[in-house]
Amino acid sequence: MAELTASPTVKSNGNTAYRPDALIAEDIEGYLAQHQDKSLLRFITCGSVDDGKSTLIGRLLYDSKMIFEDQLAALESDSKKVGTQGQDLDFALLVDGLAAEREQGITIDVAYRFFATEKRKFIVADTPGHEQYTRNMVTGASTADAAVILVDARKGVLVQTRRHSFIAKLLGIRNIVLAVNKMDLVDFDQAAFDAIVADYRTFASDIGLEDVTAIPISGFKGDNIAAAPSSETPWYSGPSLIEHLESVPIANREAQSRPFRMPVQWVNRPNLDFRGFAGLVSDGRVRPGDAVRVVPSGATSTIKSIETFDGSLDEAVAGQAVTLTLADEIDCSRGDVIAAAEAPVEAADQFEASLVWMSEDALKPGRGYWLKLGTRTVTATIQEPKYEINVNTLEHLAAKTLDLNAIGVAEVTTDRPIAFESYADSKTLGGFILIDKETNATVAAGMLNFSLRRAQNVHWQATDIARTDHAKLKNQQPRVLWFTGLSGSGKSTIANEVEKRLALMNRHTFLLDGDNVRHGLNKDLGFTEADRIENIRRVGEVAKLMTDAGLIVLTAFISPFRAERRMVRDMLPDGEFIEIFVDTPLEVAEERDVKGLYKKAREGTLKNFTGIDSPYEEPEAPEITVNTVAMTAAEAAEYILQQIMPLK
Structure with a gap:
């Protein structure tokens, strides 16, 4: 092997610095060969x-x-x-x-x-x-x-x-x-x-x-x-x-002794004769003929071949990027995990996790964030932290949220089961990041501790009468007409007018009003940002259940945050969420202040009031916009009906 030679340069401090830029080609090759293994x-x-x-x-x-x-x-x-x-x-x-x-x-x-x-x-x-x-x-x-x-x-x-x-x-x-x-x-x-x-x-x-x-x-x-x-x-x-x-x-060497796991990064289907699953082997080793299980679906098969750019392999180990082909045509897609059949990973949708909060905007419990774990990205909501950790004393402190650099423990719920392992066992399948849906900024790093037992015990109960059957019985297409705007904009008045017109058309409807639900379903919630988020989450879940029953649901809520309105939209099939922006200037809404709320907010006796000391995020692309300065409530209702017709 060629020796590493270079032109030495003696500096004033007595040290010798070598000049790698003066190496001849064979010396570089020898140097690289010396270090590559x-x-x-x-x-x-x-x-x-x-x-x-x-x-x-x-x-x-x-x-x-x-x-x-x-x-x-x-x-x-x-x-x-x-x-x-x-x-x-x-x-x-x-x-x-x-x-x-x-x-x-x-x-x-x-x-x-x-x-x-x-x-x-x-x-x-x-x-x-x-x-x-x-x-x-x-x-x-x-x-x-x-x-x-x-x-x-x-x-x-x-x-x-x-x-x-x-x-x-x-x-x-x-x-x-x-x-x-x-x-x-x-x-x-x-x-x-x-x-x-x-x-x-x-x-x-x-x-x-x-x-x-x-x-x-x-x-x-x-x-x-x-x-x-x-x-x-x-x-x-x-x-x-x-x-x-x-x-x-x-x-990496320790990982090779663990059971086989490979998160699927890409399904490679260049033609009808080849279907492979590409990814980085995170743990263990695998050979052709090994029995594997796909998680979370649970489908099983055996490894047919291990492919790379340089050809087929007899074995793949942790740290290698490969494409696996299976002996059977089974359901497997990006984000799934191919694992050893005798020791598969778990799948769940509720976890306890440790979080390191990395954003200047504090954690908003109940808000939907993107959660990226391995090759899977899902929507996740974080509950109010169980506690925050004082890193100096290790004391567990009560916390409503997590601020920049805070470390805490909280429950995490995803919108679908995901394959995982505890972070103590696997960084790849136990470590995740949270991403703000509005800004796409990474807001937290998380480590899954364990799945919650109730996540394993609660299953979706199949029913024989589907939501399509409910809709056919009512002879209508389920919709959520989501009215959003400032307090005093006229949301409730217009929503009521729309429902009356729908009733005359023999449509099956239900109106969820912001004030009304706070007398029952949400009477335990206040008006902090976290409580507003939870208020809309609950209303969204109720609205979804009502559309499952085939109803046209009208909701009249300030719903000030785009993220929560998007969260409800994501709960429903495409086309069933209709965002209606009741566009009323703040000064006009204040003039209509029949409840005296704006006055109290200006005086400082009513905190967290939207438009005064709490923000309202206007819709960026609502399906319908009505201007209550230029329209009466009746005219706005008629305009909305024209936009949503036909209802089948």
């Missing part, structure tokens, strides 16, 4: 602000000769600009790539860097220390096999140290390195190191972190980072940071 460890560095994470990674890159000459020149120049104290190089600048990071001297985004040693390849994620960027730390930790938790030897264990350690545990990282950094600033005092280690181990034990390796280091000077032990810490006999990272077990 090495195992790959993904790890993160985290901790509180200014604990030295970026400096440590820069040192790792520098010591492993992973810096190009032009990068080294730029680093020297940038180091002089920031006025590095007493050293030629500020290693943190190798990682802090954003201009804002360099200006503030902090890490904001997650920076990924690659380096290699003689024994292993590494991808390291430098994650932010500031609490406001905790969500970025979650992103970096989600794929890591190990975490290097840095602690400033002068400051000891801080709240953010505990927060990041707790999140690492929550995300299933079992191998923790407690790197007590800046030991040079405490004269490599063993007592200071021992005190920090004792404090951290007490906390780690409380949260269930068992595999913790403590190492005294100096990112500034390089002590106990590379292979050679530091002469400054004769009292420490453990491995250096690199030596330890070279021995950390890799999760």
Whole structure:
């Protein structure tokens, strides 16, 4: 094998930097061949602000000769600009790539860097220390096999140290390195190191972190980072940071010993003679002839062949992307999981989950979010949290919602059963994200703890008389006429006029009015944002049941949020939800204030009133719009009837 040769450049600090850009072609090929079969460890560095994470990674890159000459020149120049104290190089600048990071001297985004040693390849994620960027730390930790938790030897264990350690545990990282950094600033005092280690181990034990390796280091000077032990810490006999990272077990190899699972990413049907199911094997191994089960459908078959771009395989293992063909034509689609028949995954639609909230907009219990787990995306609602976790004391706190960076436990309900495993068993089938349907922004990372027992015991009872039969008996097409608008816009008046006209046409109807349902079905709900969401969810479920009975349902609710109106629309077959926007300017609605509600809201005695201190989100594309300034209630009702006809 060709040796790695390069033109050395001796720098003023005495270190030698190599020039990978000067390698000749055969040297590059030899270098790649030398490293391609090495195992790959993904790890993160985290901790509180200014604990030295970026400096440590820069040192790792520098010591492993992973810096190009032009990068080294730029680093020297940038180091002089920031006025590095007493050293030629500020290693943190190798990682802090954003201009804002360099200006503030902090890490904001997650920076990924690659380096290699003689024994292993590494991808390291430098994650932010500031609490406001905790969500970025979650992103970096989600794929890591190990975490290097840095602690400033002068400051000891801080709240953010505990927060990041707790999140690492929550995300299933079992191998923790407690790197007590800046030991040079405490004269490599063993007592200071021992005190920090004792404090951290007490906390780690409380949260269930068992595999913790403590190492005294100096990112500034390089002590106990590379292979050679530091002469400054004769009292420490453990491995250096690199030596330890070279021995950390890799999760992918552990996954290969588990039962076979493959979430289906794509159904490959190029012609009538081939039907394959493409995906990444998340766990275990599979061979042609193995019995498999598709979840959640439960259909069974055997593996006919394992296909790849390079040809057929005799075996596929965790971490490989393959296309499986089955011996039988069974129902299997994107989002399903093909699993070992003798040890299949579960399927459920109700779970307990741990959540790390990552959005500045707080959790809205009862609102529909997209939940993406593996290759499956479904609608999910989150109930009011059971509790929020104080990461400093581990106390369980009562919570109505979750704010940015909060960690809590809540019940999650999906709109259909999904294949899953607990996060403790599988990151792929137990970890999920929540996505806001309005903005498409990721708002939370979640870990499924277990399915709720009632989800296994409650089944849909089949009936012989279908909703189509109910509709035929009434000689009409079921509809939901959803009137939305500000208080005082005229929703109830117009809805009542429409129902009277429908009655004259011998149509079977029912009117659900916002005030009326709060006397019974929703009398336990107030007017907070969460209660408004739950109010509409319940009304939507009732309206759906009434359309199942073949009725034309009219609803008159402010229903201020687009997300909840969309949620009700999604409950119904296409074409059955008719959104009617009663368009009335706020000042006109206030003039009609027969209940005196706007006046109370202006005076501050009525809180969370739509249009005053709570928003109203106008429909973006309603089926029907009526303007009550230009139309009377009777004219609006007649116009609506014209738009919805015919009713069959």
